[in-house]
Amino acid sequence: MSDYVLVLVSTALVNHLLLQAEPVERARLHALGLCSALLILVALPVGAWLYQQLLVPLQLQGLQLLVFLPLLTALAWALPNLLQRLRPDWPTQGLPGLLSANAVVLGLLVQLSDDDMRGWRLLAWPLVAALGFWLALMLYAELDMRSRQAEVPTALRGLPIQLIGAGVMAMAFSGLNGLFAQ
Numbered sequence: 001m002s003d004y005v006l007v008l009v010s011t012a013l014v015n016h017l018l019l020q021a022e023p024v025e026r027a028r029l030h031a032l033g034l035c036s037a038l039l040i041l042v043a044l045p046v047g048a049w050l051y052q053q054l055l056v057p058l059q060l061q062g063l064q065l066l067v068f069l070p071l072l073t074a075l076a077w078a079l080p081n082l083l084q085r086l087r088p089d090w091p092t093q094g095l096p097g098l099l100s101a102n103a104v105v106l107g108l109l110v111q112l113s114d115d116d117m118r119g120w121r122l123l124a125w126p127l128v129a130a131l132g133f134w135l136a137l138m139l140y141a142e143l144d145m146r147s148r149q150a151e152v153p154t155a156l157r158g159l160p161i162q163l164i165g166a167g168v169m170a171m172a173f174s175g176l177n178g179l180f181a182q
Contacts, residue, residue, distance in 0.1 A: 033134035040104065042079075077096050104129065
């Protein structure tokens with residue numbers, strides 16, 4: 001479980017730092033969160049199915065990254081275009097690049113393929129991961145907004161306070177580590 005928390009927190013931090021050269025409008029953050037959540041929800045079951053039905057019978061488990069990366073690239077291109085058609089007012093420019101470099105999906109695909117998950121667990125993990133990733137993105141945006149408005153010492157402004165906040169969030173999320181294991 002701690003591996004999943006580490007993947008979620010670290011990729012949310014990287015995506016947030018890539019997005020946050022300047023304050024990001026809420027609509028763009030929601031568009032990224034929704035696209036990331038949909039990418040996780042679609043890619044994990046499809047990737048697990050490809051792994052079980054294509055790679056395991058052919059004994060090509062070592063090539064899982066070569067199968068998962070094109071899948072993620074295709075979905076990262078398709079989902080912002082679908083969102084643009086459904087919600088034309090949402091800013092989706094630049095989202096395919098961020099989504100194709102989203103390490104949370106690739107990390108979870110590799111971990112779930114090694115765990116041999118099936119059934120409802122294969123559907124529950126992507127849902128929890130998608131909601132958790134969206135929550136982490138929103139928490140980083142809120143942390144950034146509050147740190148810009150608060151009186152923070154000069155040495156801690158910007159990236160240092162964000163990294164401190166990320167560490168505190170990682171400790172808080174890792175506190176949930178054994179909650180659902182029983």
